Amino acid sequence: MNPFDESSHAFIVWLSKCGAEISQKIKLQDLRNIQAGRGVVAVQNIEQDELLFRIPRTAILSVENSILSNEIPKATFEHLGPWLSLIFVMLYEYNNRHVSNWAPYFNVLPTEFNTLMFWEADELEELQGSAVRAKIGKEEADNMFKNQLVPVIREFAEMFFSGDSRARERAEAMMENHNIDLMHKMGSLIMAYAFDLEPMNVQKDVDEEGYASEDEDEALPKGMVPLADMLNADADRNNACLFYEAEFLSMKAIKPIVAGDEIFNDYGPLPRSDLLRRYGYITENYAQYDVVEIPFTRIAQAASKGGITLYEDKIEYLDEHGLIETGYDICASNPFSIEESMSPELITIVETLLLDEDEFERLKRKGKLPKPDQISTRGIEVLHNFVISQRQEYGTTLEQDMRDVPVSPTSEMTLKDRRCGMAKLVRMGEKKILQDAEKALFALLQEKNRTNRVAKRRAEDEHYDLGKRQRGR
Numbered sequence: 001m002n003p004f005d006e007s008s009h010a011f012i013v014w015l016s017k018c019g020a021e022i023s024q025k026i027k028l029q030d031l032r033n034i035q036a037g038r039g040v041v042a043v044q045n046i047e048q049d050e051l052l053f054r055i056p057r058t059a060i061l062s063v064e065n066s067i068l069s070n071e072i073p074k075a076t077f078e079h080l081g082p083w084l085s086l087i088f089v090m091l092y093e094y095n096n097r098h099v100s101n102w103a104p105y106f107n108v109l110p111t112e113f114n115t116l117m118f119w120e121a122d123e124l125e126e127l128q129g130s131a132v133r134a135k136i137g138k139e140e141a142d143n144m145f146k147n148q149l150v151p152v153i154r155e156f157a158e159m160f161f162s163g164d165s166r167a168r169e170r171a172e173a174m175m176e177n178h179n180i181d182l183m184h185k186m187g188s189l190i191m192a193y194a195f196d197l198e199p200m201n202v203q204k205d206v207d208e209e210g211y212a213s214e215d216e217d218e219a220l221p222k223g224m225v226p227l228a229d230m231l232n233a234d235a236d237r238n239n240a241c242l243f244y245e246a247e248f249l250s251m252k253a254i255k256p257i258v259a260g261d262e263i264f265n266d267y268g269p270l271p272r273s274d275l276l277r278r279y280g281y282i283t284e285n286y287a288q289y290d291v292v293e294i295p296f297t298r299i300a301q302a303a304s305k306g307g308i309t310l311y312e313d314k315i316e317y318l319d320e321h322g323l324i325e326t327g328y329d330i331c332a333s334n335p336f337s338i339e340e341s342m343s344p345e346l347i348t349i350v351e352t353l354l355l356d357e358d359e360f361e362r363l364k365r366k367g368k369l370p371k372p373d374q375i376s377t378r379g380i381e382v383l384h385n386f387v388i389s390q391r392q393e394y395g396t397t398l399e400q401d402m403r404d405v406p407v408s409p410t411s412e413m414t415l416k417d418r419r420c421g422m423a424k425l426v427r428m429g430e431k432k433i434l435q436d437a438e439k440a441l442f443a444l445l446q447e448k449n450r451t452n453r454v455a456k457r458r459a460e461d462e463h464y465d466l467g468k469r470q471r472g473r
């Protein structure tokens, strides 16, 4: 057995000893040949609703289950919040791997990542104007590690490095780059592997597709659920789901699975930019969720270029209505439609900015806002300009990108070429949306102008007829 399979085997043996029940119909498989690390595959046909495995809650790597939670005051974890608390606990268990209950688990978790946090500057450049570059948050995470996490490690150094006479020195060394890097790796593991630890029968507010809001998810405690996190995901190939029970978390088939098929979890309807940021991979069937985010700052710039003043009172009023955000999405749709793809908030903002003072005051008195489905000719022009100005943020055109082949990342490529290939697919997806939006807005503008011309001509004709009738009297 090669070392990779040996770790997989030792992990499954350990997990069974922890009390997990694992169906004989599945196995953990080496999928490095398709750049997918490990994955879970069916070895026999599986029926819908069949149990694939169940993991006792006690085997979850979480704050609650780590012995650190007996030693460190609850208030400290509350102060750190769910994300930093889990990083804290994972660092502790990782540093004490020789005695940690989760050592065989750490042996199957990756130590190298392809997520945007770990890309070189020239690789990130390949994303060109994509708003995802502003969301990587490396600096913010660095600051949180240095200003919030390291002080806690210093405060509880004797426990964190228990049994080590150099505990204080080691706590000081947590500020060093290699340790901050380790914190980023734990953070990245959480981002791509951790589950929100929902209590049993949780009632979350979900959208029409069944997804909870990010804010709601962020407030939940997080935990690393062994094996459940070995499932890959691929947009609409989801065939399994994790169920939260009192003592166990159970992974069950949600449709029949044929022997040989991979078992896929659902990571959510993520655009490829976010998939790359959080998980470090992309596949074509996530293109349906692609978005272009127009940052608010760009809207402000484009508006002032177009002669629209961002009056403070209008911005304040829009903010009171919760409409001022860091950015606004234009989503992919097929066939592209403005109603389906264009952020209604963005349309309302544009129409509000275009209101004259009297009209704005009148709406404000009534506590109302312009309706996004009643877009004006001037509003279309402004949105068209936003789209053009966003398109200019990308260094190459879609046609140029399409000319250079090959684009699809393959296993023969170097890591750099693969990253650049993935970045190119992300920026091409965004450019396609911008191209579709530009065309659709232009067509709508022409239609509006045509209707306006007809209405004007009709009004002129009526005026002329009235004049003739009056003269004929």
Ligand SMILES: C[S@@+](CC[C@H](N)C(=O)[O-])C[C@H]1O[C@@H](n2cnc3c(N)ncnc32)[C@H](O)[C@@H]1O
Binding pocket: 034, 035, 036, 037, 038, 039, 108, 109, 110, 192, 193, 229, 230, 231, 232, 233, 234, 278, 279, 280, 281, 283
């Ligand atoms: C929750 S883990 C799944 C287990 C992982 N494959 C492993 O070997 O540890 C998520 C990571 O798996 C990889 N992954 C998931 N789905 C994938 C897919 N469809 N294609 C390629 N890689 C995938 C990505 O690296 C992602 O960050």
